[in-house]
Amino acid sequence: xxxxxxxxxxxxxxxxxxxxxxxxxxxxxxxxxxxxxxxxxxxxxxxxxxxxxxxxxxxxxxxxxxxxxxxxxxxxxxxxxxxxxxxxxxxxxxxxxxxxxxxxxxxxxxxxxxxxxxxxxxxxxxxxxxxxxxxxxxxxxxxxxxxxxxxxxxxxxxxxxxxxxxxxxxxxxxxxxxxxxxxxxxxxxxxxxxxxxxxxxxxxxxxxxxxxxxxxxxxxxxxxxxxxxxxxxxxxxxxxxxxxxxxxxxxxxxxxxxxxxxxxxxxxxxxxxxxxxxxxxxxxxxxxxxxxxxxxxxxxxxxxxxx
Numbered sequence: 001x002x003x004x005x006x007x008x009x010x011x012x013x014x015x016x017x018x019x020x021x022x023x024x025x026x027x028x029x030x031x032x033x034x035x036x037x038x039x040x041x042x043x044x045x046x047x048x049x050x051x052x053x054x055x056x057x058x059x060x061x062x063x064x065x066x067x068x069x070x071x072x073x074x075x076x077x078x079x080x081x082x083x084x085x086x087x088x089x090x091x092x093x094x095x096x097x098x099x100x101x102x103x104x105x106x107x108x109x110x111x112x113x114x115x116x117x118x119x120x121x122x123x124x125x126x127x128x129x130x131x132x133x134x135x136x137x138x139x140x141x142x143x144x145x146x147x148x149x150x151x152x153x154x155x156x157x158x159x160x161x162x163x164x165x166x167x168x169x170x171x172x173x174x175x176x177x178x179x180x181x182x183x184x185x186x187x188x189x190x191x192x193x194x195x196x197x198x199x200x201x202x203x204x205x206x207x208x209x210x211x212x213x214x215x216x217x218x219x220x221x222x223x224x225x226x227x228x229x230x231x232x233x234x235x236x237x238x239x240x241x242x243x244x245x246x247x248x249x250x251x252x253x254x255x256x257x258x259x260x261x262x263x264x265x266x267x268x269x270x271x272x273x274x275x276x277x278x279x280x281x282x283x284x285x286x287x288x289x290x291x292x293x294x295x296x297x298x299x300x301x302x303x304x305x306x307x
Contacts, residue, residue, distance in 0.1 A: 004032045005166050006068040013073035014038040014047050017099045019137025024170035027139040037063035047134045061089050072098035077239035080109030087113045095119040095159050103150045103179040105243035119159040122150040130231040143171035150179050187247035197229035
């Protein structure tokens with residue numbers, strides 16, 4: 001086994017992303033020791049019971065003590081306070097990163113609290129399931145998934161390379177991107193689709209002519225996948241929308257325009273418009289499969305990957 005990339009990694013927050021990072025780091029021998037902290041005592045007890053982290057700490061300060069890498073795995077809205085809490089005890093030369101789905105707001109919340117002798121390299125693994133909590137993680141979550149790193153102004157190239165090597169060691173494909181472009185891309189590929197999924201499930205719930213039992217019994221694959229997405233962690237997604245407001249509203253505006261055009265085509269019987277539109281979107285789906293980011297197996301290829 002090769003030498004670990006980091007001697008000590010601290011995971012702050014012990015949900016799906018952090019627990020999967022731990023198992024992936026252990027699988028690859030990427031960290032000599034991994035400490036962990038969660039605000040909830042129940043979560044810490046669960047982590048200890050299942051062997052999540054080499055050492056689970058009862059304070060965030062204890063968890064980050066002497067850590068070479070600190071990973072903020074808490075909701076976006078909580079990151080600023082965590083950064084403020086850990087700043088006085090961070091090891092000189094350490095790297096702080098995060099896994100948040102929004103980057104500009106995280107940089108603005110976290111960077112001002114960190115000392116100058118600490119590297120801050122925001123990150124975002126594009127991987128997840130609808131499950132949450134310490135028991136939901138698994139080592140394969142990041143295999144052939146993308147992780148976007150968002151170096152800030154003045155980031156040390158060596159520190160960025162080291163963090164890249166960690167994510168690659170956990171199975172991810174790593175690319176770099178600036179914060180504002182990241183937030184726009186994610187508004188298209190993740191944030192707006194989640195909001196639409198939440199809305200569609202809410203519409204089904206409000207449509208009283210369709211009973212609960214019918215929604216459950218007769219769910220076709222499309223609605224079933226909406227419910228899978230809509231089962232995602234509500235705290236995380238509340239913070240995502242509040243902290244990526246401009247990009248999400250821009251994409252929702254574009255979505256509304258497209259939806260109105262499709263409504264008009266259906267109302268006027270414009271089959272050519274519908275056929276051309278669906279042909280174009282089908283090609284995008286084919287591109288996702290060819291890029292290895294999903295499979296064309298039934299049930300969206302997710303059955304075999306569930307933890």
